[in-house]
Amino acid sequence: QITLKESGPTLVKPTQTLTLTCTFSGFSLSTSGVGVGWIRQPPGQALEWLALIYWDDDKRYTPSLKDRLTITKDTSKNQVVLTMTNMDPVDTATYYCARRLADAYTNYVDYWGQGTLVTVSS
Amino acid sequence: QTVVTQEPSLTVSPGGTVTLTCASSTGAVTTAYSPNWFQQKPGQAPRALIYSTSNKHSWTPARFSGSLLGGKAALTLSGVQPEDEAEYYCLLYHAGNYFFGTGTKVTVL
Numbered sequence A: 001q002i003t004l005k006e007s008g009p010t011l012v013k014p015t016q017t018l019t020l021t022c023t024f025s026g027f028s029l030s031t032s033g034v035g036v037g038w039i040r041q042p043p044g045q046a047l048e049w050l051a052l053i054y055w056d057d058d059k060r061y062t063p064s065l066k067d068r069l070t071i072t073k074d075t076s077k078n079q080v081v082l083t084m085t086n087m088d089p090v091d092t093a094t095y096y097c098a099r100r101l102a103d104a105y106t107n108y109v110d111y112w113g114q115g116t117l118v119t120v121s122s
Numbered sequence B: 001q002t003v004v005t006q007e008p009s010l011t012v013s014p015g016g017t018v019t020l021t022c023a024s025s026t027g028a029v030t031t032a033y034s035p036n037w038f039q040q041k042p043g044q045a046p047r048a049l050i051y052s053t054s055n056k057h058s059w060t061p062a063r064f065s066g067s068l069l070g071g072k073a074a075l076t077l078s079g080v081q082p083e084d085e086a087e088y089y090c091l092l093y094h095a096g097n098y099f100f101g102t103g104t105k106v107t108v109l
Helices: none
Strands: A003-007 A020-024 A034-041 A048-054 A058-061 A067-073 A079-084 A093-102 A108-114 A116-120 B004-006 B008-011 B017-024 B037-039 B047-049 B063-071 B071-077 B086-094 B099-101 B105-109
Touching: A003 A093, A003 A108, A020 A034, A020 A093, A020 B063, A034 A079, A048 A067, A048 A079, A048 A093, A048 B099, A058 A067, A058 B099, A079 A093, A108 B037, B004 B086, B008 B017, B017 B086, B017 B105, B047 B063, B071 B086
Parallel strands: B008 B105
Antiparallel strands: A003 A020, A020 A079, A034 A048, A034 A093, A048 A058, A067 A079, A093 A108, A093 A116, A108 B047, B004 B017, B017 B071, B037 B047, B037 B086, B063 B071, B086 B099, B086 B105
């Protein structure tokens, strides 16, 4: 059974750094083709892809936020951590992590966590 | 930055058919963009439906299908059920990154 779960603060102040942890089970981030990504969704708005870390530690960030994002993994703990610096009220959103798989023929995101709502307010 | 555009809203009658599309600001969507489609209901996490243009996950109902249509990715719902009322998002892979579409609200009426 594959599960992912996000954890972290529900409230952060403007200018602070947000640290979120995705803890997963049922797959390994050391397997070729596997990745874990972070996605966010402001209230009432669309999904936004943030970052992705691959099994080989390659990292990709959405261009508009790359200067504020850092993604890391701890394969032994089955965890992926996302940090976002200089938080602003517009960063208020539900943050999701999800599994990404790819091989020579396919490329997809399948399992998602339940999401965690982060509010940025003083 | 790549902008991915979907119809804001569509309405379909129960039992009817509706097609949602997904366009990229970078040009025609091809299989190389590996289009994925997701369904999201209020208060829930997105659920994967279609990957790599037209492949279904094991849990995807048969009435959902994916394709390329006129330079866009497309999701077709055939024999629509009331429970298909939801927001639908496409996801494209381009230049090493992923980009979500703007979302389509499907109303079953």
